[in-house]
Amino acid sequence: IPVDSFDLVIFGGTGDLARRKILPGLFRRFRSGQMPAEARIIGAARSEMDDAGYRQMIRDAIAEFGSDEKNDAAGIDEFIERLHYVAIDATGEGGWHQLRDLMREGVIRAFYFSVAPSLFGALAERLHQHGIADDTSRIVVEKPFGRDLDTAKALNATLAEHFDESQIYRIDHYLGKETVQNLMAVRFGNVLFEPLWNSHYIDHIQITVAETVGVTGRGSYYDKSGAMRDMVQNHLMQLLCLIAMEPPSVYDADTVRDEKLKVIRALQPVEPHQIVRGQYEASQDGPSYREDAENPRSFTESFLALKCHIANWRWAKVPFYIRTGKRMKARSSEIAVVFKDLGHTIFEGDTARHRNILSIRLQPNEGMDLQVTIKEPGPGGMRLVDVPLDMSFADALGPDQDAPDAYERLIMDVIRGNQTLFMRGDEVEAAWAWTDPIIKGWEARNDVPKLYDAGTAGPEDAMMLMHRDGRRWREIK
Numbered sequence: 001i002p003v004d005s006f007d008l009v010i011f012g013g014t015g016d017l018a019r020r021k022i023l024p025g026l027f028r029r030f031r032s033g034q035m036p037a038e039a040r041i042i043g044a045a046r047s048e049m050d051d052a053g054y055r056q057m058i059r060d061a062i063a064e065f066g067s068d069e070k071n072d073a074a075g076i077d078e079f080i081e082r083l084h085y086v087a088i089d090a091t092g093e094g095g096w097h098q099l100r101d102l103m104r105e106g107v108i109r110a111f112y113f114s115v116a117p118s119l120f121g122a123l124a125e126r127l128h129q130h131g132i133a134d135d136t137s138r139i140v141v142e143k144p145f146g147r148d149l150d151t152a153k154a155l156n157a158t159l160a161e162h163f164d165e166s167q168i169y170r171i172d173h174y175l176g177k178e179t180v181q182n183l184m185a186v187r188f189g190n191v192l193f194e195p196l197w198n199s200h201y202i203d204h205i206q207i208t209v210a211e212t213v214g215v216t217g218r219g220s221y222y223d224k225s226g227a228m229r230d231m232v233q234n235h236l237m238q239l240l241c242l243i244a245m246e247p248p249s250v251y252d253a254d255t256v257r258d259e260k261l262k263v264i265r266a267l268q269p270v271e272p273h274q275i276v277r278g279q280y281e282a283s284q285d286g287p288s289y290r291e292d293a294e295n296p297r298s299f300t301e302s303f304l305a306l307k308c309h310i311a312n313w314r315w316a317k318v319p320f321y322i323r324t325g326k327r328m329k330a331r332s333s334e335i336a337v338v339f340k341d342l343g344h345t346i347f348e349g350d351t352a353r354h355r356n357i358l359s360i361r362l363q364p365n366e367g368m369d370l371q372v373t374i375k376e377p378g379p380g381g382m383r384l385v386d387v388p389l390d391m392s393f394a395d396a397l398g399p400d401q402d403a404p405d406a407y408e409r410l411i412m413d414v415i416r417g418n419q420t421l422f423m424r425g426d427e428v429e430a431a432w433a434w435t436d437p438i439i440k441g442w443e444a445r446n447d448v449p450k451l452y453d454a455g456t457a458g459p460e461d462a463m464m465l466m467h468r469d470g471r472r473w474r475e476i477k
């Protein structure tokens with residue numbers, strides 16, 4: 001079903017994010033018929049360029065970054081016709097009249113701020129000053145949303161001068177993933193899970209986001225941030241909220257976000273012995289973190305593991321273990337809900353520990369599986385074995401060539417005016433309020449990250465974080 005017609009202005013329309021994700025994504029929505037034929041996309045950036053130059057740039061970007069099976073060239077000419085370009089410096093005065101003249105009346109106006117956050121204020125101000133944005137317009141902003149509580153508050157305040165919260169869409173593309181939404185469907189759409197979703201039946205929860213790439217090419221940016229700011233404060237925290245929140249009474253933006261906020265506020269402070277920071281060493285596949293970061297004395301973490309607790313009735317004493325890192329063994333993101341052992345076994349000779357584990361895979365191969373215990377087939381008597389009850393959606397529902405990826409889905413949600421999968425300002429601030437003291441703590445201790453070999457699961461101490469509790473991390477594969 002097509003969304004309503006729109007004019008979408010992409011500030012930073014010539015940048016990496018626009019070329020790699022936003023425009024190839026919009027092209028797929030165009031091809032699927034979801035983007036109405038008369039909708040328009042206006043690239044705005046500093047470089048001098050005309051419409052023809054921009055169209056060629058985006059044609060090349062789609063050829064380079066669009067995925068093959070979803071994205072042959074059919075329809076590209078029509079799509080390209082929907083593109084326009086205006087040269088604008090966010091902090092200057094040129095180009096704004098031209099942009100105003102381009103915008104149509106009576107269609108949704110959305111402005112994607114795909115530029116450094118330091119430019120958000122200038123953009124918001126000029127959009128209003130030139131009468132381009134009004135109180136029905138929407139703005140989309142990217143991470144990083146601040147680097148601590150103070151900067152996040154300042155950024156929220158800057159945006160709030162010109163836009164109401166209901167107009168601001170803070171993107172966390174993890175929330176746009178099919179499986180993340182499926183997590184809510186599975187949890188709240190089945191009788192099987194929610195009654196068990198608490199400290200009586202769940203032993204612990206693990207969240208892993210492992211990447212194989214290092215920070216080559218973006219080392220100087222990353223070195224000022226590190227895994228906590230770059231991944232934990234936003235993506236992992238959002239996943240934790242969806243797993244841990246109370247059932248919202250309805251599925252709408254503010255009700256869901258109210259419940260997520262309560263989770264963040266209930267997170268207990270993390271003690272130093274509950275955190276392991278790591279940094280990758282050089283290997284035959286590539287240089288060390290310090291070489292990548294071009295900072296021989298860097299103490300920034302490219303890996304972080306921590307254990308935390310949520311202080312409420314549902315999760316009393318249930319540990320949440322989260323870890324994320326670069327240059328790890330495999331590119332793999334997973335949430336695992338590990339249920340408790342059975343209190344008693346009726347099967348003689350069965351000494352193994354059998355556990356139900358619900359695993360939610362975000363990448364690769366989005367899907368879920370539930371580890372269940374069954375009888376080992378054959379004549380060997382009543383021997384038990386654990387097997388996965390695979391819930392891969394592609395098998396059950398057939399592959400969906402037109403399934404939108406995270407960015408496409410979220411941009412369409414902006415046009416539909418649905419904020420459910422976007423972070424609210426108070427959520428972001430609460431997440432920083434939890435993160436800040438942890439970072440300040442290790443800065444005050446002059447904590448030195450533990451070195452780990454590239455291609456592994458991180459430093460040995462991260463293993464110990466769980467072993468100490470008699471638990472173990474799931475294999476990264």
Ligand code: NAD
Binds near residue numbers: 018045089090
């Ligand atoms: P980039 O450096 O590749 O592109 C920046 C864009 O901003 C260019 O189009 C440039 O012309 C424009 N620009 C710079 N200064 C300007 C000014 N004064 N006025 C108008 N336009 C100006 O950056 P990027 O990687 O595309 O990232 C854009 C934003 O998105 C950043 O805030 C980044 O942190 C965030 N982000 C990027 C990615 C990614 O994968 N690239 C992922 C998440 C978030």
